[in-house]
Amino acid sequence: MAAYGDRSAGADLRPVALRCELQAVPKGLNDLTPRLSWGCEGEASLAASRVVLGRDHDAVASGHGDLWDSGWLPGTPSPLRYAGASLPRDSRLWWAVGLRDGQGAETWSEPAPIFTGLDAADWEAEWIARYFVLPAGREVPQDSAYDNRFQARPADYLRRTFDLPEAPVRAFVHVTALGLYELHLNGARIGQDVMAPGWTDYHIRTEYTVYDVTDHLKAGRNALGAILGEGWYSGRIGHNQRRAGNHYGGRPAFLCQLHLEFADGRTRRIVTDDHWRTRQGPVCYSDFLAGEMYDARLEMLGWDTADFEEINWQPVEVFTPDPVAPQLDAARAPLAREVASLEPQSETRAPDGERIFDFGQNLAGYVSMEVEAPAGTEIRLRHAERLDEEGALYTANLRFAVSEDIYICKGGGPERFTPRFTFHGFQYAGLSASGPLERLTLRAIAIQSDLPRAGQIETGHPMVNQLISNIFWSQRGNFLAVPTDCPQRDERYGWSADAQVFWRTAGYFMDVSAFTEKWLLDMVDGQSAEGVFPDVAPTKPLNPYRLTPQPGAPAWGDAPVILCRDHWLRYGDAGLLRRMWAPLVAWMDYIERENPDGIRTRSVHNNYGDWLSIGPATDRALVATAYWIHLADIMTRLAGVLGEPETRWTELATRLRAAFLDRFWQNGQLSGDTQTAYLLALDFALLPEALRPQAAARLGTLLDAAEGHLQTGFLGVRHLAPVVCDWLGPERAVDLLLKDTYPSWGFSIRHGATTIWERWDGWTPETGFQSTAMNSFNHYAYGAVGEWIWARLAGIDWNAAGPGYRRLTMRPVFDRRIGHVKARYEAATGPVESAWVYDGAAVIWDVSLPPGTRADIALPEGWRRDGQAAFTLEAGRHRLVLRQDG
C-alpha cells in the first residue's frame, strides 16, 4: 500500500507513515516548530517512542539527531510538536522515529526528509512576466499563430543561462507562479508536479515548493527555464461569462530562486530578475475550460539547454503584482500529479465520422497521444463524459467549457503530445484529423492532488464494489488543488457543502489531513469582515459583480466547523483547531447576531437547502436551524479540546433545540415531512429522546411510501444509511445500498456510471439527459454514503474517546447479500484491518489493530462472541468466530 515507509528488520514493531506538518515530505515549512506524526505497525506491545531530527542522514539513521532528540517517551505520543533547537532555513533535514517494545527491542524508521524552505526575508527573487506593453523601439512579433476565439494567451517560455566554475555540491530551487509553471533545467523537466503551484487566493498568498536539483547542474554554462500557463490566475474559471477569465490578473508571472552551494562553502543564487528572457512557443493557448492548442511546428528544440541560440527572445518585465505581491508560503499539501494512465477500451465512430475512444472510466485529466502524420496535420481531441443516443460525444452538459485540445503535427516521425496547463472531465475522447494518421496511440491520464492512499475496501457484491470505485474516482477527479464540485463544466469551484458532506468518506480513501488544512485556509482567506464563510473557496475575487456564488449559505458556510471536527476525530491533531478557533467563533457569532430568536432564517444568503433532492422539498429554515444546532454541539466538543469555556455553546444548543421543537415539530411530525427532515433530526439528535422513536417510525413510513427509495439531496444523503441503519435496522440500510431502481446509486451504475452523478436523474431511459444547465456525471456529494460503507459495513470507525484512532468504534453490519467485506485503513495510529465472511451459520471476523490502540466492539443485534455482544479488543490480530442467537 502506498505511503508506508521503509521498514527495518529486527523487532516486530515498525513506525510507518511518517508525516511532518501532515506531509510525507514537506517542501518548505510555514511553522518552524512542525508537528511530527507517525503510525505503528506490528503485534508486539508498544512501550515507548522517540524522535530524532538532524542535519545528517546517516546520523539520524543510527538514531542521533543534532537538532533534537525527544528521548524515549511513553507509548506513541503522535502527533508531537518539535521542541528542539531552532530549525535552520533553506536546509534539508532528516528525522526518524524509534519504537521500543515491551521487551526493550527497538526499531527505527528510515530517515524522512524535511525541506525547511525560506523565510519571507530570504526571498530576493523578483516577479517576472512577459512584457505587457511593448516599450517603444522594441520589435513586435507578428504571432498570428496565437490568435484564437477565446483570446486565451499562449504559454510564455522563460529562460536564463549562467556559468559555474564547478558543479555545486548542493542546489535547491524554490519556485512558484501566479498562473501555472513547469520548471526546466539543462534540458530536463524538474519534478513531476502538474498544475503547480495549485490554487489559492493569489491576491493574498501563493505557495512555493522546493526541488533538490543538485544532480542537474554542471560546471560550465547552465540553463534554467520555465513554461508559464494561465491556470486559475488569468485563465477561464467558473460560469460567469461576463467575467470568464483574468480573475486575479491579466498575465501569469513567475518567481524562482536557485540556491547553490559549492564544495568550499561558497554560495551563489540565481533568481528571477531582469536577466531572464522570454518568448512564446508551441503552446498557442492552454486554458482549463477552452483546452490547449499546440503547434509542434513552433517548437524550439533545446530551448531549455545552455547552448540554445536565443532568436527573437525578449527581455522579461520585472514588476510588482497588482494589487499587491502575494505572501509566499510553503505548499501546505502535496501538489497534483499524474496518478493513472488508461488505455482505450474500445473505438467506435460517431455519425459524423469522428473517432470515439472509450477509456472505460470517467476521470479528470487529459489524453496523451503518440502519432505520426505529415507536418501541418491538425488533430482535434474533444472530451465528454457520456455519449448520446447516436454514439456521438455528449458535450451539452459542459456548458461554456469547450474542452478541446488541438495538436498540429511537425511531421518527420513519431511525435507525442500531452497538454500541460489544461484538464478535462471525461470518459470519452473524440478524435478528428485534417489528414491521414500513420499511427496513433492514446492514453487517458488522470491527475489529482497527490494525497497518499489511505484505505482499500472490497466486498462480495459487485455493484457495491463498483459504487466504492465510483466514489473513489469522483474523489480523485475532484481533489485537484482544492476540493471541487466537478471537473468538467464551466464551474470547478471549491463548493463547501459538497466538501463537508463528503469529508468523512474522503478521509477513508486518502490521507486528507494536509489537504484539509490547506483548503480551510482558503475558506478563512475568503471569510468576510463580518465573519461570513464563503460558499466556494478560494472565493475572492471571483465575485466582483455578485454574479458568482454568494457567501454564507447554511451547510455551505458551515463547512469549516464540520471539517475541524472531522479532522480532530480522524487525526487527533489539535494544531488546526487552535488556528481555526477564532474564525469559527466569528462565524457562530454572525449566525447568532442575525437570528436572535434561534430559528435560522435571516442572512442565509443563497440558502440552497437540501440541494438536488427529489420528491417533496425539505423546509429550508428547518435544514438551516438543524445545521446551526449541529454546529453548536461541535463547538462544545472543540471548546473542550482547546480548553475554551463550553457553556456558551451548551447553552446555545439547548436554546436552539427548544426553538426547533417549538417551530418544526407539530402534530407528531416535522414540518415538510420529508426524509431529510427526519434524517437530520435523528442524526443531529435535535428532538427530545422521547420523540425520536416516533420520528424514526415516520421516516420508515416515508421510505415505504417511496417503495424503499431515497429522496434526499446533497445534505440528506450523508445521513441516510447511518440513520436508517441505527433506527430502522441494518437490513433496511443494505436494502438502500443495493437498490438499483430509480432513484438510487445502483440505478446510475446500471446505466454505466463509473463516477458519482451530480443528480439522481442525470440520465433516465424515459427522459434521457437532465437539463444541460446543470448535469455533471462526476460530483462526489452523493458518494457520502462511503462513510457508512467504511464505518458500518466494514466496521472501522473513529471514537471520540480516543481521537485519531487511538480508540476505535467497531460496529460491523453482517449481511449475506454482501457476502464478505475486506478492508484495510491506514489510520493515524497505524493500519487497521477488518474482514468478515459468512461461514455457514457463523461469521468469521478478522480484526487487526495497531499497537497502542483498542476498539470498542458492538456486534450486530443477535450476534455474540462467547455469549457477549459488546466487548473491547486490544491491539493486535484477532480472529472472532461469531454466531447468532437461537
Ligand code: BGC
Ligand atoms: C454546484 C454544486 C453546489 C451548488 C450550490 C452547483 O452549481 O455544482 O455542487 O454545491 O451549485 O447549490
